[in-house]
Amino acid sequence: MLRARNLGEADRIYTLFTASRGKLDAVGKGSRRPKSQVGGRLQILSESTLLLHRGRSLDVIAQVSLVRSHWLGLVEPERFAAASLFAEIVDAFCEPDLAMPEVYALLTGAAAALAASDDPAGLVPRFQLRLLDALGLAPPAESCVRCGGALGTAPAWLDVDAGGLACERCGGARGESNRLAPEDVVNFRGVGAARGGRIPALTFATPRTARAIDELITYHLGKRPKSRALVGSGLAAGR
Numbered sequence: 001m002l003r004a005r006n007l008g009e010a011d012r013i014y015t016l017f018t019a020s021r022g023k024l025d026a027v028g029k030g031s032r033r034p035k036s037q038v039g040g041r042l043q044i045l046s047e048s049t050l051l052l053h054r055g056r057s058l059d060v061i062a063q064v065s066l067v068r069s070h071w072l073g074l075v076e077p078e079r080f081a082a083a084s085l086f087a088e089i090v091d092a093f094c095e096p097d098l099a100m101p102e103v104y105a106l107l108t109g110a111a112a113a114l115a116a117s118d119d120p121a122g123l124v125p126r127f128q129l130r131l132l133d134a135l136g137l138a139p140p141a142e143s144c145v146r147c148g149g150a151l152g153t154a155p156a157w158l159d160v161d162a163g164g165l166a167c168e169r170c171g172g173a174r175g176e177s178n179r180l181a182p183e184d185v186v187n188f189r190g191v192g193a194a195r196g197g198r199i200p201a202l203t204f205a206t207p208r209t210a211r212a213i214d215e216l217i218t219y220h221l222g223k224r225p226k227s228r229a230l231v232g233s234g235l236a237a238g239r
C-alpha cells in the first residue's frame with residue numbers, strides 16, 4: 001500500500017502498488033471503522049494478497065490477506081519518514097495499470113531493509129538511484145551526459161538540465177556547488193551498482209552524491225517529494 005485517503009464517512013481509497021497490475025486505486029468499504037479487517041491490514045508498504053471486485057468507477061477491496069507487514073519496524077519515526085518517501089516517489093513515478101515487476105521487487109526489498117535499519121536515511125539515495133534505473137531514467141555513471149566522454153577518475157559536475165553527470169568541459173561552468181569530487185563519482189557508481197538486485201544495507205552515498213541523486217529525482221518528478229524534508233537528518237550529518 002502506498003497511500004490512503006478518506007472517502008465519505010467510513011471508507012478509504014487506497015493507492016496500491018501490485019505485482020500484476022502496477023499502481024491502482026481501490027476502495028476499502030468501511031475501512032475506517034475500528035474493526036475493519038481491510039483498514040487493519042493495509043498499512044504503508046505492507047504486502048497483501050487482495051481480492052478485488054470491479055466497481056462502477058473503482059475496484060472494491062473484498063478481502064485482504066496479509067503476506068508481509070513491516071508495520072512494527074516501520075512505525076519508528078525515522079523509518080516511517082523514509083517509508084513515506086519511498087511510497088510517495090513510487091506513486092509519483094508509476095502510471096496506473098502498468099505492471100513494473102522490477103520496481104515492485106525494489107520496493108518490497110527496500111521495505112524489508114528499512115524495517116530493520118538503524119540508518120533509514122542512509123538507504124534513501126540508493127533506493128532513489130535504483131528506482132531511476134528501473135524506470136530507465138538513471139544517468140550513465142561512466143560517461144558525460146552531454147558529450148559521452150569517459151568520466152574516468154576525474155571530477156564531474158551535476159547537470160540537472162541534462163539529467164546526469166557532465167565532464168569538466170561540458171559542466172565545469174556549473175560551479176563548485178555542483179562539483180562531484182572523483183571519490184563522489186566513484187561513490188555514485190557504487191550506489192547505483194548491482195542493478196536488478198536488492199538493496200544491500202551497507203551501500204551509503206557521500207553527502208554530495210546523495211544531494212546529486214535528490215536533484216535528479218526532483219528534476220524527473222518536476223518537484224521535490226513532500227516527504228523528503230522529513231528524512232533529511234542522516235544526510236545533514238554526513239557520512
Ligand SMILES: [Zn+2]
Binds near residue numbers: 146166167168170
Ligand atoms: Zn562532456
